[in-house]
Amino acid sequence: MLSAPSATVVRATLPAVGAAIDQITSDFYRRMFAAHPELLRDLFNRGNQADGAQAKALAGSIAAFATLLLEHPDRRPDAMLARIAHKHASLGITPDQYTIVQRHLFAAIAEVLGDAVTPEVAAAWDEVYWLMAGALIAMEARLYAQAGVAQGDVWRDWKVVGRLEETADVATFMLRPADRVPSPPFLPGQYVSVRCPLPDGANQIRQYSLSCAPNGTDRWISVKRVAGIEAAPDGEVSNWLHANVRDGDTLSVSDPFGDTVLDETDAPVLLASAGIGSTQTISMLAHLAATGSERRVTVVHADRAESTHPFRTELELLAGKLPHADVHVWYEAPESPRPSGYTGLADISRIDIPDGTRAYLCGPVPFMKSVRGGLLERGVPASRIHYEVFGPDLWLADAG
Template sequence: MLSPQSTEIVRATLPAVGGAIGEITPLFYDKLFADRPELLRDLFNRGNQANGSQRQALAGAIAAFATALVEHPDTRPDAMLARIAHKHASLGITPDQYPLVQQHLFAAIAEVLGEAITPEVAAAWDEVYWLMANALIALEARLYEEAGAPDGGTLRPCRITGRLRETADVATFLVQPLDGRPLPAGRPGQYVSVQVELPDGARQIRQYSLSGRPDDALQFSVKRLAGDPAGEVSNHLHDHLNVGDTLLVSAPFGDVALDGGDAPVLLASAGIGCTPMIGMLAHLAATGSTRRVVAVHADRSESAHAFRTDLTQLVAKLPDAAAHVWYERPEAADWPADRTGLADLTGVEIPAGTVAYLCGPLPFMRAVRAQLLTAGVPAADIHYEVFGPDLWLGTAS
């Protein structure tokens, strides 16, 4: 891993670099996009750049990786690397892009920290960067090989063969590849990248969880995102894409996927975080699983709850499953008071040996994770998925 000399230098300079990372990452992106504007137009999420979340995620990943190298020099943080590699593979990141990132990242570090970046310090942090980059390149190469796209081109033209309205702001799309080749293999809980061409010519990419697996199509669900900036891809899909239209869809990726064991499983979601959980439930029901299943969901109200009927029906198909649902503003007059408000797992029986999967807003996942840890679920058995940049990366060990 990191050489002894570089380890000492990185340990000594980590506070300075970590403390300035909030200045370094915006400058890095400014330099990168000035050099390669097509990356912002056709690869990076413009909304996440505008609200700063992508910059926070990059800063967290760099700091977490460097800290791991210094504190655990004999162990590579594979869980963190796998998460990043899956996201990169879904976007089609290729090895030739890593030197470009190194060039502009180190230019930003030098500009922010000035004379503190001596040649020795620069060499040590360059070693950190290439340890991370080369590990990711190797992981991504394996993912591309498994997806049958060794050159990294996993996006395939697909035709929309079905569109279903789940709620006022959630739509489900079914797509089939135009080339007639078999559907790419995927695991319950994974996501696909979807690329659309927007009115200004930008080809923006977003990731959407597989919300089911019909025999002859890929199925993903999209929530219309409001706010400032609004979700330009989600709104485009809702407003302009219908049955018969085409779009580019990747093979499934994602490191958070339902395991194949027989241990009890807990699926906890909030809002549109229900999509991968419904995909997992559908798989369990379709395969006749006898596992103990605890499904937990929190939402604003009944009408906002996507896949509400599916949740009830899928749980009913499983021989040892139960659903626990909370609404902040229930619409039914007889909705129980103890299931009104935020989700609270303290009254839910968590079977011994449970493996948990979480998806939803970060405050929800942090609260659920804390309750699961208190209930005795080991941290290693609590897995999480986020939509967008992973602002929890490196902190949810």
């Protein structure tokens, strides 16, 4: 809870900070990477830095956290914090790095806002920062403990034991622990980070959903190549994996994390995905099929065409193993005749939504916003709609 004096100051200065937050976060990253170039080289996603997505996501999370502290002083926004904590744990973030962030963030605030940053203003926003940072550090400590590792020690070598070309731009890499030690379990819907050594000496990290059932020793990740921009930061890891990784190679992979996981109730479930977001759907379906689930399952998927739809065959096979499963697939440019109602963009209004449905969404943010809006209109409570975003979570930043 924010102290009363700080709450008064934050409430008075939030409009000014909010108006300048994009400039503040941009200056913050510039300062931090100048002082710690290794963070940009080996930790932060260079693509998200190049297009400003990370700065926008940070601005959105800070503004949202401060607003929630003022509007609901008796509650902590654990749902928002949990998403960030899982992502941080998958990167191996440690508590000392929060001090680095604080130092450069507050230097940026002082530079952008100038004389408006009095000692009282600085102290109030410092309290906001450490309330958020302290909650994240505690959450991340619990995640590391649950994984049975020291803080930040999430990396293991995994051997590639198979590679499948799902589509022209999607490859699945089958992984097995290189040390043959049994891997820790994961939950359907979770992801891992993969750390890749790039030609310029950087070790860039990306997250990928596990696209198999959470049983056995092996793990599968499915990677979509960002075509046509091999030199661009936003596609450098996917292109490197597609071009370089074959059977017998070794990858550095994190323990599994992610809070968008399939619940273990008997409630009806809706799995909505677009493009490579189908990796989460396939993992959840594989788990449901492997456990002989009797749940009512509705699958919604949107893709460009049949040839770009990864796991199209697996989707049909897995759904066929479930006694109460319905599949609805839309293609924007179908390559074979289809019912007109299933050509174009996914239309959630055409789907029967049983009472008590829990929904899991994975795909581009515009797709998930559309599906979420449709579900809310159909009476599905927001608390029952879960989503996964890879890269910076711009949902809050784009909320307006």
